[in-house]
Amino acid sequence: MQPFVPSDQNLREFSLRAVLIGLVMAVVLGSANAYLGLKAGMTIAATYPAAVIGMALIKLMKGTILEENMARTVGSIGESVAAGAIFTVPAFVISGIWPKFFTAGNYVTSSLIMFAGGVLGIMFVALLRRVMVEDAELPYPESVAAAEIHKAGARGGSGTKFLFGAMGIGAAVQALVQISVFASTWEKFAAFKTTTINLVGTWKAKVAGGMLLSSPGISPAYMGVGYIIGPKLGALNFSGGIIAWGLLVPIITYFLAPGVLPEGAPEGDWIALSYSVWKFIVRPIAIGGMLVGAGFTLFKMRKSLATGLTRSVSDVKKAAAGDHVVDRVNKDLPFTYVLGGIGFAAAVTFLVTWKIFHVGGLVSFVAALVMVILGFFFAAISGYLVGIMGSSNNPISGLTLTALVVTALVMVMLGVKGQEGVAAVLGVAAIVCVSAAVAGEMLQDLKAGHILGGTPWRMEMGDILGVALASVVLFIPLMVLHEGDITAQGTKRIAELTAQQVQTVTAPDGKTYTLDQVKQLPADQKKAVLSLDAGFGSKQLAAPQAGLMALLSRGIVEGKMAWPLIIVGMMMGLAFILMQVKSPMLVSVGMYLPLETTFAIFLGGLIKGAVEMFGAKRGLNEAQKVRVENNGVLLAAGLIAGEALVGLLFASFAFFEVKYKIFANPGMFWISLLILAGIAIYLVKVPLDNAGEADEPAPPSANF
Incomplete structure (x- = not known):
C-alpha cells in the first residue's frame, strides 16, 4: 500500500505547534475520560x-497533514493513560492501602506507575509495529476511520461532505x-414459569427465572465500528453476547433465583439479579476464556512475532553497519532505546514494590520480571484486539484482571501476604494495565500514520512526551x-x-469531634469520621473496575478467589479452539462487553452486509464498489467522530455540574427505533447512490 505521503517526501511533522496542540488535548481528553470512567466505568476513544x-x-x-497526524497521536494518548489510571489507582484507596489519597508519596507513586506503564507500552509497540500494522487480517477499523478524516480534510471536495x-x-x-429527550435503552425481563424438578433421587428443587431482553445501544459510533469491521467479525463478537445473555445468565438465574428473590418479586429485582449474575459470575468465566484466547492468539502469531522481532534487530544491525537505510515510514525508535525503556519500566517496578510497598528484594525482582512478561503479552493482545475492533471496544479491564490474577498467584507462591502483598499486586x-491501554492506542495511531x-x-x-505529561497531571x-x-x-x-x-460525633475509632472540628479535617479523615458514602467506590464515583481489582487482589492474597469460574472459562475457551472458532478471544470479549454494545456493533455489521448485497444486485463494477466502500467508511468515521465529540462535551458539562437533562424518566422508546432505522437507511442509501458511473476511474480504496 502506498502511503498518502510517500516515504521520499519530507513534510513538516514533529513541529512545536503540533506537539503542543497534542499535549493540551492529551490532558483535556484524558481528564474527561477519567471522569467518565470513575462515574460509569467506561471511556470514550479519543482518536x-x-x-x-x-x-x-x-x-x-x-x-x-503529517502535523495533523502528530497532533492526533499525542492528543489521543492521554485517554489510554487515563483508562489505565482509573481502573487501578482508585483500588489503592478502596482496598485500604491508601487511607489518605492526596499525599506527596501517593502522587509520586501514581505518577511513576502511569509513566512506567506508558513507556513500557510504547517500547513494546516499537518492537511489534511492523508485524502488527502490516497484518492483512487486521482491519484496524478506527485507524482507517481516523486516516480518512485527515485525508478527507486534505482532499476537500465530496469526501468532506x-x-x-x-x-x-x-x-x-x-x-x-x-439530554434524555427519549428513552435510549429498552429492557424487559421475560419470566419463566415456576417449576419443580427432580435433581438427585427424591431431592427436589423449586426453580424459577427468565431471560433479560435488551435493545441495541442507540449509538451511531458503535454502528459505525460495526460497519467498518463488517458482518463476519460483528457476528462473531455478538455470538459471545448471545452465549452470555441467552444461555449463561438465564440458566444461572433459573437455579439461583428461588434462594435470592421472593415469589412475585418485581421486574426490577429480576433485572438487577441478571446483571449481578453477569457481572460476578459470567464475566469471570469470560476472563477465563480470554486467558485461553490470549494464549491461542499469541501461539497463532508466533511466527509473525518472531519475524518482526528478528527484522527489528536486523534493521538495527544493518543501519549500524551503514549498509542499509530504513525508509522513513518504516523507521522506529532505535533498538537500544527500546531495551533501555523496558529496563526503565522494570527498574521502576522493582523500586516501587521494594521501597514503597515494602516487599522483599527477591519478591520485587520477580514482580518486575512478571510485569515485563505480562506487559509484552498484553501489549500484543491489546494491539490484536484494536486491530479487530478498535480501541473503543478494547477490554482493558479484562486484560488487567487477568494480569492481576497471575500476579497475585505469583505473590502468594512467594509467600507474600497482608497489605504489602495486596499493594504489590x-x-x-x-x-x-497502563501498558496495555497505551499499546492499543499507540498501535491504532501508528496504523493511521x-x-x-x-x-x-x-x-x-x-x-x-504525551505519556509523561498525562502521568504527572492526571x-x-x-x-x-475524590476529595470534591x-x-x-x-x-x-x-x-x-x-x-x-x-453538637459532636464519635468516629469509628472512638474519638469524639465537634462539628467545627470535623469541618477542618482533611477529606479522607472527614469521610471516616462521618462514615460517608463518598469518594472512590461510592455511589457518586463507583469506579467499578477499580473496586473489582481491589476485591480480587484481596481475595487471592487472602485465599478467597472464585477459581472454579476462571477454570470454567478456560475450559470454554479450549472448547472454542477445538471447534475451530475463528477467534475464541473475540467471542469471550463479546461475553465480557454489555449486550447493548455488541448488539449495536452487530447491527452495523449487518448494514455493511446489506450494502454489499445490494451492490452485487445492482451489478456494480470494481470501480463503483471502491467508491461505495470509501463513501461508507467516511460516513462511519463521521458517525464515530460526531458521537465522540458530543460525548466529551457533555462529559465536561457533568464535570462542571451543568444540568442538561430534560426528563428524569424519558419514555417514547419508539423514537430510538426510528433513529436506528434512519441511520441504517442512511448508511445503505448514501454510499450506493454515490457509486458513480461505471466508466469513471476507481479512486484509491479505503479498505486497508
Whole structure:
C-alpha cells in the first residue's frame, strides 16, 4: 500500500505547534475520560476527537497533514493513560492501602506507575509495529476511520461532505440521548414459569427465572465500528453476547433465583439479579476464556512475532553497519532505546514494590520480571484486539484482571501476604494495565500514520512526551473528583446534623469531634469520621473496575478467589479452539462487553452486509464498489467522530455540574427505533447512490 505521503517526501511533522496542540488535548481528553470512567466505568476513544480538533487547528495555521497526524497521536494518548489510571489507582484507596489519597508519596507513586506503564507500552509497540500494522487480517477499523478524516480534510471536495455530514448526524443523535429527550435503552425481563424438578433421587428443587431482553445501544459510533469491521467479525463478537445473555445468565438465574428473590418479586429485582449474575459470575468465566484466547492468539502469531522481532534487530544491525537505510515510514525508535525503556519500566517496578510497598528484594525482582512478561503479552493482545475492533471496544479491564490474577498467584507462591502483598499486586497490575491501554492506542495511531505516511519514531517520541505529561497531571483530576465528592457529601451531612442540633460525633475509632472540628479535617479523615458514602467506590464515583481489582487482589492474597469460574472459562475457551472458532478471544470479549454494545456493533455489521448485497444486485463494477466502500467508511468515521465529540462535551458539562437533562424518566422508546432505522437507511442509501458511473476511474480504496 502506498502511503498518502510517500516515504521520499519530507513534510513538516514533529513541529512545536503540533506537539503542543497534542499535549493540551492529551490532558483535556484524558481528564474527561477519567471522569467518565470513575462515574460509569467506561471511556470514550479519543482518536476521533483528537483527529478532528487537531486537523481544524493545524489547518488554521496552514500546517501539513503529517502535523495533523502528530497532533492526533499525542492528543489521543492521554485517554489510554487515563483508562489505565482509573481502573487501578482508585483500588489503592478502596482496598485500604491508601487511607489518605492526596499525599506527596501517593502522587509520586501514581505518577511513576502511569509513566512506567506508558513507556513500557510504547517500547513494546516499537518492537511489534511492523508485524502488527502490516497484518492483512487486521482491519484496524478506527485507524482507517481516523486516516480518512485527515485525508478527507486534505482532499476537500465530496469526501468532506460525507464525513462532516455524518459527524453532524452522530453528534445530533448523541446530544438527544444525553439530554434524555427519549428513552435510549429498552429492557424487559421475560419470566419463566415456576417449576419443580427432580435433581438427585427424591431431592427436589423449586426453580424459577427468565431471560433479560435488551435493545441495541442507540449509538451511531458503535454502528459505525460495526460497519467498518463488517458482518463476519460483528457476528462473531455478538455470538459471545448471545452465549452470555441467552444461555449463561438465564440458566444461572433459573437455579439461583428461588434462594435470592421472593415469589412475585418485581421486574426490577429480576433485572438487577441478571446483571449481578453477569457481572460476578459470567464475566469471570469470560476472563477465563480470554486467558485461553490470549494464549491461542499469541501461539497463532508466533511466527509473525518472531519475524518482526528478528527484522527489528536486523534493521538495527544493518543501519549500524551503514549498509542499509530504513525508509522513513518504516523507521522506529532505535533498538537500544527500546531495551533501555523496558529496563526503565522494570527498574521502576522493582523500586516501587521494594521501597514503597515494602516487599522483599527477591519478591520485587520477580514482580518486575512478571510485569515485563505480562506487559509484552498484553501489549500484543491489546494491539490484536484494536486491530479487530478498535480501541473503543478494547477490554482493558479484562486484560488487567487477568494480569492481576497471575500476579497475585505469583505473590502468594512467594509467600507474600497482608497489605504489602495486596499493594504489590495492585502496583504490578496497574503498570500492566497502563501498558496495555497505551499499546492499543499507540498501535491504532501508528496504523493511521502508516496509511497517511507518518514517521513511526517521531510518533513514538511524541507519545512519550504525551505519556509523561498525562502521568504527572492526571492525579490532579482524580484528587479533585475524590476529595470534591467527600467535601460535598460531608457538607450535606454536617448540615443534617446541625439541623438535628447534634453538637459532636464519635468516629469509628472512638474519638469524639465537634462539628467545627470535623469541618477542618482533611477529606479522607472527614469521610471516616462521618462514615460517608463518598469518594472512590461510592455511589457518586463507583469506579467499578477499580473496586473489582481491589476485591480480587484481596481475595487471592487472602485465599478467597472464585477459581472454579476462571477454570470454567478456560475450559470454554479450549472448547472454542477445538471447534475451530475463528477467534475464541473475540467471542469471550463479546461475553465480557454489555449486550447493548455488541448488539449495536452487530447491527452495523449487518448494514455493511446489506450494502454489499445490494451492490452485487445492482451489478456494480470494481470501480463503483471502491467508491461505495470509501463513501461508507467516511460516513462511519463521521458517525464515530460526531458521537465522540458530543460525548466529551457533555462529559465536561457533568464535570462542571451543568444540568442538561430534560426528563428524569424519558419514555417514547419508539423514537430510538426510528433513529436506528434512519441511520441504517442512511448508511445503505448514501454510499450506493454515490457509486458513480461505471466508466469513471476507481479512486484509491479505503479498505486497508
